[in-house]
Amino acid sequence: MQIRSCKRFPSSMRITYEDMQVKEKLLKEQIQAQTIIVIHPGSLFIRVGRASDLNPHTVLHAVARRRLPGGAAYQDYFLPKQVSLSKEILHEMEECRLQISHTLQSCLQSDGRRRYATPPQQIAAFNRQSSAEELPNSEPPVWTVPDTDVVVGDEVMHINPNLDYNIHFPYRRGDLNIHAGPGGSMSGVLADLETIWSWIIKNRLDIPLKDLRHYRAVLVIPDIYNRQHLKELTTLLLCKIGFGGCFLLQDHVAATFGAGLGYACVVDVGDQKSSVSCVEDGISHKNTRVRMDYGGGDITQAFLWLLQKCAFPYRTCNPDSKLDAMLLRQLKENFCHVNLDICGSQEKSFVLKQPNRPTRKYTLQVGDECIVAPLSLFQPELLAVTGPKQVHIQKRSTGDPEDPHDDNYLRETSRRGAKEALEPLSGGFAGSELDGMNAGLDCSGVGGQTGEEDIVVDAMDATVPTTVRDADTKEFVVGPEQVLGLDQAILQSIDRCPTDDLKRKMYGCILIVGGGMKFPGIGTWLQNRICLQIPYMYRAEQLDIITNPKEMDPQITTWKGAAIMSCLESAQELWLYPNEWQKIGVKLLRERAPFMW
Numbered sequence: 001m002q003i004r005s006c007k008r009f010p011s012s013m014r015i016t017y018e019d020m021q022v023k024e025k026l027l028k029e030q031i032q033a034q035t036i037i038v039i040h041p042g043s044l045f046i047r048v049g050r051a052s053d054l055n056p057h058t059v060l061h062a063v064a065r066r067r068l069p070g071g072a073a074y075q076d077y078f079l080p081k082q083v084s085l086s087k088e089i090l091h092e093m094e095e096c097r098l099q100i101s102h103t104l105q106s107c108l109q110s111d112g113r114r115r116y117a118t119p120p121q122q123i124a125a126f127n128r129q130s131s132a133e134e135l136p137n138s139e140p141p142v143w144t145v146p147d148t149d150v151v152v153g154d155e156v157m158h159i160n161p162n163l164d165y166n167i168h169f170p171y172r173r174g175d176l177n178i179h180a181g182p183g184g185s186m187s188g189v190l191a192d193l194e195t196i197w198s199w200i201i202k203n204r205l206d207i208p209l210k211d212l213r214h215y216r217a218v219l220v221i222p223d224i225y226n227r228q229h230l231k232e233l234t235t236l237l238l239c240k241i242g243f244g245g246c247f248l249l250q251d252h253v254a255a256t257f258g259a260g261l262g263y264a265c266v267v268d269v270g271d272q273k274s275s276v277s278c279v280e281d282g283i284s285h286k287n288t289r290v291r292m293d294y295g296g297g298d299i300t301q302a303f304l305w306l307l308q309k310c311a312f313p314y315r316t317c318n319p320d321s322k323l324d325a326m327l328l329r330q331l332k333e334n335f336c337h338v339n340l341d342i343c344g345s346q347e348k349s350f351v352l353k354q355p356n357r358p359t360r361k362y363t364l365q366v367g368d369e370c371i372v373a374p375l376s377l378f379q380p381e382l383l384a385v386t387g388p389k390q391v392h393i394q395k396r397s398t399g400d401p402e403d404p405h406d407d408n409y410l411r412e413t414s415r416r417g418a419k420e421a422l423e424p425l426s427g428g429f430a431g432s433e434l435d436g437m438n439a440g441l442d443c444s445g446v447g448g449q450t451g452e453e454d455i456v457v458d459a460m461d462a463t464v465p466t467t468v469r470d471a472d473t474k475e476f477v478v479g480p481e482q483v484l485g486l487d488q489a490i491l492q493s494i495d496r497c498p499t500d501d502l503k504r505k506m507y508g509c510i511l512i513v514g515g516g517m518k519f520p521g522i523g524t525w526l527q528n529r530i531c532l533q534i535p536y537m538y539r540a541e542q543l544d545i546i547t548n549p550k551e552m553d554p555q556i557t558t559w560k561g562a563a564i565m566s567c568l569e570s571a572q573e574l575w576l577y578p579n580e581w582q583k584i585g586v587k588l589l590r591e592r593a594p595f596m597w
Contacts, residue, residue: 078325174273216245258561259549269516296516303373338521380483
């Protein structure tokens with residue numbers, strides 16, 4: 001069918017029925033996107049926006065609450081806290097620093113000349129003689145005295161530290177900040193999340209909370225998740241904040257959507273954690289997931305340690321102070337790089353603005369410290385300044401009393417079904433024939449249950465080697481008293497892919513997202529380190545490392561991917577609704593979540 005156009009319109013302006021259908025579909029998608037709120041929480045910042053927005057609102061993910069009379073004081077720090085270092089650890093850090101420095105000195109510049117470095121003693125001599133310059137015509141900021149008991153977001157930065165407010169960051173190291181101090185219980189953290197998220201929706205998105213039943217939410221969750229936490233977060237979105245629907249999406253899967261990739265080894269470096277996993281066709285392979293407890297905040301503290309070895313002129317700098325912490329973070333972002341063409345000492349300056357103090361300008365010299373700090377991602381012994389680091393993998397479910405048909409139940413019934421199926425046959429078949437029956441059961445799944453890998457393997461645990469059966473609990477290999485470096489995490493993650501073909505694909509596409517690795521030139525350095533260690537059989541593959549997907553800020557790639565996915569037609573099957581959640585509960589997540597529950 002075609003609509004006839006008036007003769008006075010040229011043929012190029014004729015509108016067909018198909019065009020009208022396309023426009024109606026686009027208009028419907030646009031309206032749908034305006035009613036979907038995408039929430040990507042992080043340890044330092046949270047990014048929230050409508051799925052139709054070009055960029056999200058980025059807000060400090062913190063809340064300050066006035067202490068009750070006689071209440072205990074508590075404060076989460078803006079940077080990972082420095083720890084007391086023993087002589088042995090200090091010696092190891094110094095050895096690590098020298099090792100990186102020697103590696104840099106053996107490198108060549110882009111024109112083929114060897115690099116040179118200014119000795120730290122020479123830089124320190126300049127910095128000791130450098131004195132701060134007062135800027136008389138500059139107005140310093142002022143502390144604020146809130147008229148409310150609760151302060152949310154960026155305003156927390158400006159509260160007078162002498163006031164009786166406790167500061168809470170509900171996420172630490174990429175997960176919920178459960179601790180033994182005030183406000184550290186699960187209910188306390190969830191209350192903080194409800195306060196922060198509701199405030200952003202009301203004040204930044206201009207959506208009245210009573211209208212949220214007409215909106216749906218997409219929550220970006222860590223690739224390595226805690227099932228109990230996900231259950232509580234879903235209840236928070238649907239029952240407490242009051243969204244009309246929601247679904248959860250793993251951050252690495254969202255990153256591939258944001259970058260427009262069908263598969264990738266995703267490397268996400270945030271403020272307090274770095275995580276790696278291999279994603280293919282919207283599925284993050286469970287065995288490839290790994291998370292390390294270090295990120296951009298730890299690099300900031302390592303950078304300060306390196307600056308202080310060179311007589312940092314701002315001698316009263318206190319990284320536990322919120323203003324100094326954010327200043328150090330800014331210095332790291334402005335000064336640090338991995339550009340091997342920059343050699344020797346460089347003169348830098350920064351302005352210090354603090355309430356009740358004159359504004360001052362500091363001038364200092366920096367050398368290879370600006371390169372050594374980012375390279376601590378590959379030599380994480382240098383990050384010991386913020387304490388020991390743990391390595392996390394996706395653990396098997398320990399069971400949930402609210403979900404009687406969880407994977408533990410399926411595993412047990414599959415095992416029983418396999419045993420019952422084999423017992424009547426064991427007396428009448430030779431060993432080879434019995435092995436054949438085992439193989440047949442292994443391929444088809446037992447007892448009509450789903451064909452998940454761990455179920456099939458456990459069902460046949462009498463014949464499968466322990467090393468295969470425990471593949472999903474196998475730890476990533478770390479040397480004695482060592483921390484897993486980012487390049488090693490990538491190599492081991494790809495090595496845990498199930499097939500050689502998938503490994504080749506992952507070596508050919510490594511995607512870098514997050515704000516903790518935004519250093520010019522670090523992608524090339526990572527590429528060189530991977531190329532030197534890649535197994536011989538994969539070296540012919542093209543190694544592609546993507547640091548700015550679609551020329552987009554890597555900090556919002558994940559948020560953008562979640563926004564894109566929420567508007568896809570296939571996403572309609574993922575939504576969870578309040579009445580269903582209250583009636584059915586956590587089983588909905590197992591049935592509808594776009595990841596293996």
